[in-house]
Amino acid sequence: MEIDPLIFRLSIFILSIFVGYYVVWSVTPSLHTPLMSVTNAISSVIIVGAIIAGLSGNSESIFNSSSIFGFLAIALAAINIFGGFLVTQRMLAMYKKKKKDK
Amino acid sequence: MISANLSAIFYLVSGVLFILALRGLSSPETSRQGNLFGILGMIIAITVTFLSIGNFSSGFIFVLIFILIGGSIGAFIAYRIPMTAMPELVAGFHSLVGLAAVFVAISAFLNPEAFNLGTPGNIKLGSLIEMSIGAAVGAITFSGSIIAFLKLQGIMSGSPITFKGQHPLNAIILISIIVLTYLLCSTQSSNLFWILLFVSFLIGFLLIIPIGGADMPVVISMLNSYSGWAAAGIGFTLENTALIITGALVGSSGAILSYIMCKGMNRSFFNVILGGFGATEDTSNKSSKEQRPVKSGNADDAAFLMKNASSVIIVPGYGMAVAQAQHALREMVDTLKKNDIKVSYAIHPVAGRMPGHMNVLLAEANVPYDEVFELEEINNDFANADVAFVIGANDVTNPVAKTDPQSPIYGMPVLDVEKCKSVLFVKRSLSPGYAGIDNDLFYKENTLMLFADAKKMTEEITKNL
Numbered sequence A: 001m002e003i004d005p006l007i008f009r010l011s012i013f014i015l016s017i018f019v020g021y022y023v024v025w026s027v028t029p030s031l032h033t034p035l036m037s038v039t040n041a042i043s044s045v046i047i048v049g050a051i052i053a054g055l056s057g058n059s060e061s062i063f064n065s066s067s068i069f070g071f072l073a074i075a076l077a078a079i080n081i082f083g084g085f086l087v088t089q090r091m092l093a094m095y096k097k098k099k100k101d102k
Numbered sequence B: 001m002i003s004a005n006l007s008a009i010f011y012l013v014s015g016v017l018f019i020l021a022l023r024g025l026s027s028p029e030t031s032r033q034g035n036l037f038g039i040l041g042m043i044i045a046i047t048v049t050f051l052s053i054g055n056f057s058s059g060f061i062f063v064l065i066f067i068l069i070g071g072s073i074g075a076f077i078a079y080r081i082p083m084t085a086m087p088e089l090v091a092g093f094h095s096l097v098g099l100a101a102v103f104v105a106i107s108a109f110l111n112p113e114a115f116n117l118g119t120p121g122n123i124k125l126g127s128l129i130e131m132s133i134g135a136a137v138g139a140i141t142f143s144g145s146i147i148a149f150l151k152l153q154g155i156m157s158g159s160p161i162t163f164k165g166q167h168p169l170n171a172i173i174l175i176s177i178i179v180l181t182y183l184l185c186s187t188q189s190s191n192l193f194w195i196l197l198f199v200s201f202l203i204g205f206l207l208i209i210p211i212g213g214a215d216m217p218v219v220i221s222m223l224n225s226y227s228g229w230a231a232a233g234i235g236f237t238l239e240n241t242a243l244i245i246t247g248a249l250v251g252s253s254g255a256i257l258s259y260i261m262c263k264g265m266n267r268s269f270f271n272v273i274l275g276g277f278g279a280t281e282d283t284s285n286k287s288s289k290e291q292r293p294v295k296s297g298n299a300d301d302a303a304f305l306m307k308n309a310s311s312v313i314i315v316p317g318y319g320m321a322v323a324q325a326q327h328a329l330r331e332m333v334d335t336l337k338k339n340d341i342k343v344s345y346a347i348h349p350v351a352g353r354m355p356g357h358m359n360v361l362l363a364e365a366n367v368p369y370d371e372v373f374e375l376e377e378i379n380n381d382f383a384n385a386d387v388a389f390v391i392g393a394n395d396v397t398n399p400v401a402k403t404d405p406q407s408p409i410y411g412m413p414v415l416d417v418e419k420c421k422s423v424l425f426v427k428r429s430l431s432p433g434y435a436g437i438d439n440d441l442f443y444k445e446n447t448l449m450l451f452a453d454a455k456k457m458t459e460e461i462t463k464n465l
Helices: A005-025 A029-054 A065-094 B004-024 B028-053 B058-080 B083-110 B125-153 B166-187 B190-208 B213-238 B241-265 B269-274 B299-307 B318-323 B326-338 B357-364 B375-384 B454-464
Strands: B311-316 B342-347 B372-374 B387-391 B422-427 B447-451
Touching (some): A005 B213, A029 B004, A029 B372, B083 B125, B083 B190, B083 B357, B125 B190, B125 B213, B213 B241, B241 B269, B299 B447, B299 B454, B311 B326, B311 B357, B311 B375, B318 B326, B318 B357, B318 B454, B326 B342, B326 B357, B422 B454
Parallel strands (some): B342 B372, B387 B422
């Protein structure tokens, strides 16, 4: 008997939760704000679904009720991707060590 | 067009890159590289999506246009936002992830063929369940984050909004979401889908309004977690590994942060979520205490005390963020260091409005991160320090948490500020903090209250040093 592919996805999901658990506990508390902004950015990988939705129209009608929602989702996710990664970059650039020459 | 197997492998690669992005945050040195891994993972995921659809028709142009529009808005915000507004920004971003998840779910519901999920009115059962979960959680994330955003911006009052029958109402709505999901899956009716979305928006709104301003660190972390679960739900619908991995990572990350924040306040998660902290406080026993004498001083006294100290510990709190005093504070510390005074910073886990809020502000003011310490690292040092400089913090220094079992904050880990030889407390008035209780520290023999705006006071002290 064949195993339902859903089981494989479920396995990936559960294992990723554990990976996330251990990885996030090792994040230093001083970087918890960048952690939130970067998780924000990466969860916007939902844009891949939005792109599929946006391109679901055919050549005669690019815009149908389904693809319009897709395009809107693309814009929202793009705000998050660019905003999230850039603001994280900006924050992380500020974390500096003590200068030795004083 | 690339094969489904090849694109699945690339999605896995981008999932792994996202794990490395979070892994990088274990230390500031590796964090910048980690962020680049994250960006790379995102580029791979988007490129592979284009290649796997392989349809470079006119629709493709519109995808690029919308990415460009969203991207420039995002980039603009990222460069312009002041660091003090980071909690609002993160709450705002969460709402966008939630709404994007809702839109993708709607799109998939209206046109399931595009996603290989069946035909309208005859969507595969498993996909429909996943889609409903993704859409419902996304909607809750959206409306909840909007409320959190409004509260943090001060557009909506930060105090808890409670009304009679709140909890039963929420319980009924939550049950109705489950019932609606069940009915939706058995009937495939689009009306039920819209009702489900509406009810989910409503519960997100109702869940967050009773939660007060200082509990925002928990709320933001929780919504962070929700945005991850929403993404994972959509990931199952789209059978996309990158999205499933990311959703799980973000979901557990937010959950851990909520746990850390709750522990920092010695409150259970449910206690925070059920809300109304501070509102239930009886005010009768407070008025008698307010007559107690306090010693207050000016910038000159403070400068004198600090000049004669050999070590100073700074305790920043949300008030520092409100007054934008971090740069003035750093200048004061620079002057102290020139006089060979040892300075370190003590950060309470729930100081500010989001996890790590104070650390970012200090980093912005060019404070080296190796001078900044967490509660457990520094708490024993207060006994050996000469001066504690409390700027904008209150409840997290209250010794009552250790001594009075009757107090609502009893058992909460606090900074042992009172063990210092002298305490300087910058505050605008004697008013109690968020927990609604008096801070015993105000009335201690060795406490000097500095009644002023945090930024102005700090600047004046620097002048007097």
